[in-house]
Amino acid sequence: MSSFQGIWVPIVTPFADGAIDFAALRRLSSHLLDSGVAGLVVCGTTGEAAALDKDEQLAVLDAVLETAPAGRVIMGLAGNHLKSLLSLQQQILKRPVAALLVPAPYYIRPSQAALESFFHSVADASSVPIIVYDIPYRTGVTLQQSTLLNIVRHPRIKAVKDCGGNLENTLALLASGDVEVLCGEDLQLFSALCLGACGAIAASAHIRPERFVQLLQQVQAQQLHAARATFLQLVPMIQALFAEPNPAPVKALLAHQGLIEPQLRAPMQDCGQATAERLQNLLASL
Template sequence: MSSFQGIWVPIVTPFHHGAIDFVGLRRLVSHLLENGVDGIVVCGTTGEAAALGKHEQLAVLDAVLELVPAERVVMGLAGNNLTELLQFQSEILKRPLAGLLVPPPYYIRPSQAGLEAFFKTVADASSVPIILYDIPYRTGVAFEQATLLNIVSHERIVAIKDCGGNHATTLALLASGTVDVLCGEDPQIFNALCLGAKGAITASAHVHPELFVALYRQIRDNQLATGRTTFFRLLPLIQSLFIEPNPAPVKTALALQGLIDDELRAPMQRSGENTVARLKDVLGTLNR
């Protein structure tokens, strides 16, 4: 059993006039911790890591580590140049942290054997646990079930952020007992936790994180009817936060709450007027 349980938030990277807003970042981190989240994932998809330079990613990580205990911080590690990826990994690992969130190399679409070799290389080079990030609609490559089960048998690959969209594979991972499953598709949180997922890495939990924490604890404590009520209360929010590319609606919702500016890096764009209006309505309902 890994230490990656409960509600982990893949934190957005706030910007102000194009630069990282470290004041806003610290304000947001404090807000999430005060509302009971179990951990913070830095520079994941939601953190717009692909739009950040390596030095910026490390600066965000360092800022988060000033506020969050190392055992509650995971860093994203993504790329398709393996040599550069390993060099960046070594820089990251000079800091104390709980683990690395690693997706397959994007765009190049390696074979199944290539996927196995990639994750073995990264895991062998790691001094901290690995969370495998299965997200084929962003990387362009899907795992065969047998491949995935082989990869997660590595002693340092202890959990998986499951965005694979293959229910049979999710069930096989849960049944295997060799890796902890963390739900990565926010609308699936309730059923994933009921099936035995250990938690979730959920962008939606930026907004009313206390309700997501309550949902996790209710299901953990077998309060399924109460958990079901909490989930359906959250569902309109979850659905609204993904009607435009992530993290635009999340940043809009956080801006409406006065936590950060509503700013992304190009080519990402701010939420449209209809999304802003919908989020205002959803937040108003949740706040009542």
């Protein structure tokens, strides 16, 4: 089985004057990789992929691949027009990506049988592993446990980014042995790791990424008292980073660190001043 163990950061897409800031993107990529994270997820939700056209998504991927070693980049692939999605997939697969992160088709709310067919169609067309992105509060569709377990039996589906909010599904995935589970809800990171998740795709790991890596290492070493203490130190920051819609707070704090500009693309809005100041105070205490 391909291993996606570790802390993966769903990297933001920096903007300057409305355009992608490629210099800042490369700088941020190097900063995060130097911190010891397992790798980067490009064009996920945190990367504002929905605000990027297909050419921009590929350009962002290419820029990250300039700084990231082979095997340390996962690419997001989302959409509800299957033919277009598979066409973009083939363009992505010309690049050396470690995997594709794929959510259910959004907005159209397909049946459970259609969801299974969708994921298997994407997996059949892929030359790299697929990570199922289970996030019903964004897609509008819930993957039932039986459907999820059927989907992950496909030999090319190797992991699930678990944002489903259903502990029974999480436990069933862990018990199945068919896939690795990556925590996708940052506040559930400690409990997910203790249950057996192999790591996380965590937006909050943009900030003090080395602390998230330390937390994972402590759990793996069965140093649970120390791991719990590390996690509880991170909790106020994690909570504040989601006080406004992601990735506005993350971008505000990265801008405070001098890594990017704090800009988002409409209809998303920049982080409010009160939240930004709170984040700066929390950062100083970590």
